Amino acid sequence: MADTVTVRIPAALRPQTGNQESLTLTGACIGEVLSALTAQYPDLGKRLYKGPQQLNRFINIYLNDEDIRFLDNLDTAVKPGDEVAIIPAIAGG
Amino acid sequence: MDLSRYHRQMLLPGFGEEGQKKLLASRALVIGCGALGTVIANMLARAGVGHLVIVDRDFIEITNLQRQVLFDERDVAEGIPKAEAAKRKIAQINSQVEVTAIVDDLNHSNIERIAAACDILVDGVDNFETRFLVNDVAVKLGKPYIYGGAVGTVGMSYAILPHTPGMGSAWEKAGVATPCLRCIFEQAPPPGMNPTCDTAGVLGPVVSIVANYECVETLKVLTGHYAAVNPCLLHVDVWANTTKQLKVQRAYEVGECICCKKREFEFLAGKFGSSTTTLCGRNAVQLTHHPDAVGSHRLDFAQIAERLKSHGTVSVNKFMLRAELKDGGQPYELTLFTDGRAIIKGTKEPTVARGIYAKYVGG
Numbered sequence: 001m002a003d004t005v006t007v008r009i010p011a012a013l014r015p016q017t018g019n020q021e022s023l024t025l026t027g028a029c030i031g032e033v034l035s036a037l038t039a040q041y042p043d044l045g046k047r048l049y050k051g052p053q054q055l056n057r058f059i060n061i062y063l064n065d066e067d068i069r070f071l072d073n074l075d076t077a078v079k080p081g082d083e084v085a086i087i088p089a090i091a092g093g
Numbered sequence: 094m095d096l097s098r099y100h101r102q103m104l105l106p107g108f109g110e111e112g113q114k115k116l117l118a119s120r121a122l123v124i125g126c127g128a129l130g131t132v133i134a135n136m137l138a139r140a141g142v143g144h145l146v147i148v149d150r151d152f153i154e155i156t157n158l159q160r161q162v163l164f165d166e167r168d169v170a171e172g173i174p175k176a177e178a179a180k181r182k183i184a185q186i187n188s189q190v191e192v193t194a195i196v197d198d199l200n201h202s203n204i205e206r207i208a209a210a211c212d213i214l215v216d217g218v219d220n221f222e223t224r225f226l227v228n229d230v231a232v233k234l235g236k237p238y239i240y241g242g243a244v245g246t247v248g249m250s251y252a253i254l255p256h257t258p259g260m261g262s263a264w265e266k267a268g269v270a271t272p273c274l275r276c277i278f279e280q281a282p283p284p285g286m287n288p289t290c291d292t293a294g295v296l297g298p299v300v301s302i303v304a305n306y307e308c309v310e311t312l313k314v315l316t317g318h319y320a321a322v323n324p325c326l327l328h329v330d331v332w333a334n335t336t337k338q339l340k341v342q343r344a345y346e347v348g349e350c351i352c353c354k355k356r357e358f359e360f361l362a363g364k365f366g367s368s369t370t371t372l373c374g375r376n377a378v379q380l381t382h383h384p385d386a387v388g389s390h391r392l393d394f395a396q397i398a399e400r401l402k403s404h405g406t407v408s409v410n411k412f413m414l415r416a417e418l419k420d421g422g423q424p425y426e427l428t429l430f431t432d433g434r435a436i437i438k439g440t441k442e443p444t445v446a447r448g449i450y451a452k453y454v455g456g
Contacts, residue, residue: 087339090247092219092244
């Protein structure tokens with residue numbers, strides 16, 4: 001049974017998710033959770049990925065406040081109740 | 094010098110007269126004097142940071158007053174540059190503080206000279222190209238750099254105490270150096286990808302919150318309290334009621350940062366970043382991006398048109414987007430191509446064109 005996690009969508013990407021702020025998704029690892037997300041919202045996939053299994057370098061994904069690049073990247077395992085946050089760099093000021 | 098005005102601050106543990114004297118002997122570079130920059134300059138001047146160098150390329154307009162706390166209606170009416178208006182206001186706030194106002198575009202040809210004379214670089218910038226340039230200089234010269242950014246109801250702040258191999262910085266010796274901005278954000282978002290404050294709006298308080306976090310870290314650094322500096326990337330959304338302390342410390346040890354690990358300063362070398370050409374006889378400036386900075390990314394005209402429609406007439410076809418904009422009372426015509434190239438009509442000044450691009454397209 002795959003695990004249920006919450007994915008937080010940043011304001012900049014909400015036009016691609018029908019303005020949803022957060023979604024509940026299932027998957028055993030970050031890659032599976034994001035696949036479930038982008039299957040539901042293909043336009044979001046175009047923003048997140050530059051190629052198969054390759055995230056754009058200006059998008060950061062945090063699992064419970066830890067950057068997945070310094071865990072096991074898309075293979076990072078998730079457990080029920082985890083929070084995944086998509087955090088783009090903020091340029092304004 | 095009479096220190097009585099700083100009494101409440103000197104009462105704080107670990108601050109005292111000694112901390113105050115350190116502040117008064119310090120020189121901070123405030124980069125950008127808009128929403129973040131005015132809050133930063135205001136607070137640092139009141140705290141008694143002895144010398145502020147304020148750089149900004151822009152003029153004040155009425156839509157700035159909602160959040161840019163150093164400016165008022167008289168400044169708008171007089172049409173004076175932001176850096177000069179800030180200097181005038183700070184002279185009234187704290188005459189013990191010396192202000193150098195620089196009305197210019199900060200770029201790879203002038204930043205190193207300006208930053209070299211300062212003890213800390215504080216971010217009031219509105220685009221990522223300049224931030225990566227500041228980050229390059231901070232790492233190269235071994236200067237602390239305090240990042241801040243805000244748009245909509247969301248903001249971020251982060252203190253960079255750069256790794257300084259062989260330079261023997263106090264924070265390196267204390268074991269509290271932090272990853273640089275490019276360890277965390279490897280690449281700037283491509284042009285047109287993210288909303289800007291001028292297209293998506295921005296809430297005054299979120300700017301103030303972020304800028305004040307930047308000031309807190311600045312005061313810690315300038316008084317030598319390096320161990321107290323927050324090692325996390327702060328992320329707040331004041332509308333969604335979330336505050337995150339993102340753990341980024343491992344980015345340096347695990348990552349292969351081109352800037353602070355390999356010490357290649359691509360933005361400072363002018364390798365990346367946009368370049369401008371004044372189009373002779375056309376009262377227009379062309380702005381182009383380095384191909385590596387854009388890659389295969391193509392601008393989403395529909396999304397950009399949606400963001401710009403509240404500013405004027407926007408027309409789109411397969412090849413280009415054209416928008417008639419008014420900025421500071423002046424009309425401009427912005428023509429955007431799918432690879433991010435732009436022609437900004439209505440000015441011959443590259444600095445003005447860069448400003449328009451950063452505000453309405455972003456990047």
